[in-house]
Amino acid sequence: MGHLTRRDLNASRERLRDQVAHALRAALISGELRPGAVYSAPTLAEDFGISATPVREAMLDLAREGLVEPVRNKGFRVTEVDDRDLDQYTEIRALIEIPVTGRVTRTATRDELEALRPLAEEIVRAARDHDLIGYLEADRRFHLALLGLAGNQRLVETVGDLRKRTRLYGLTALDERGELIPSAEEHLELLDVMLTGDAEGAEACMARHLGHVRSLWAKGERPAEA
The missing domain is CATH 1.20.120.530 (GntR ligand-binding domain-like)
Structure with missing residues (x-):
C-alpha cells in the first residue's frame, strides 16, 4: 500500500492514532484509497505493522469528518465526491x-x-x-x-x-x-x-x-x- 507501510509510527496511543489518521488522509487525497472502496481496520493495520485498534479509532475520526462511512461487519467505505x-x-x-x-x-x-x-x-x-x-x-x-x-x-x-x-x-x-x-x-x-x-x-x-x-x-x- 505504498506510503501506508510505516513501521516507525510513534508508540504513544494518542499520537499513534493521530499519525495513522494523517497517513490515511494523505492516502485518501492522493487516491491510494479509492472512492467507493471498503477497507477493514485489520487489513490496514497489517500495512502499518500495528494493532487494529488505533487504525479503527483513526477511521472513526475520518468518519466524523465525512471522509469515510462505516459499513457494518466490513469496515469503512471511502466517501465518493461527485x-x-x-x-x-x-x-x-x-x-x-x-x-x-x-x-x-x-x-x-x-x-x-x-x-x-x-x-x-x-x-x-x-x-x-x-x-x-x-x-x-x-x-x-x-x-x-x-x-x-x-x-x-x-x-x-x-x-x-x-x-x-x-x-x-x-x-x-x-x-x-x-x-x-x-x-x-x-x-x-x-x-x-x-x-x-x-x-x-x-x-x-x-x-x-x-x-x-x-x-x-x-x-x-x-x-x-x-
Whole structure:
C-alpha cells in the first residue's frame, strides 16, 4: 500500500492514532484509497505493522469528518465526491478565500507575506520532485497560513475542513502528465502580486488558481486515456 507501510509510527496511543489518521488522509487525497472502496481496520493495520485498534479509532475520526462511512461487519467505505459536491466546495472556498486574499494584501506587512515564500517554494519543489504527499501538505499549510493573516481562526478551520473533503482524485496521473507544476507555481505568482499591494490583482490570481484546482479535480477523475 505504498506510503501506508510505516513501521516507525510513534508508540504513544494518542499520537499513534493521530499519525495513522494523517497517513490515511494523505492516502485518501492522493487516491491510494479509492472512492467507493471498503477497507477493514485489520487489513490496514497489517500495512502499518500495528494493532487494529488505533487504525479503527483513526477511521472513526475520518468518519466524523465525512471522509469515510462505516459499513457494518466490513469496515469503512471511502466517501465518493461527485461533480456537484466539488463545484459546491469550490464555490464556498472562492467566497471565502478570494475576498480574504484581497484583505490580507491590504493589511499584511511585507515580512508577514515574505514568511509565506518558503511554503510556496516548497509546493513547487514537491511538485517537481513528484512528492505528492509533500505537495498536498505544503499546499494546505500555505493556504491556511495566508488565511491566518486575516486573524480569524474559525475561518481558517472552515477552509481546513473543506480541504479535507475535496480530494484530488487521480493525482498520480496528473503528476505524470506534469500538470501539477503550473498549479504549484501559481502560489509564487500570487505571493508576488500580493507583495505589490495590488489587492484586486491578488483576488483575480486566487480566483484563477481555485478554478485551476477545480479543473485538475475534473481531469483526475477521468480515465487515464481521456
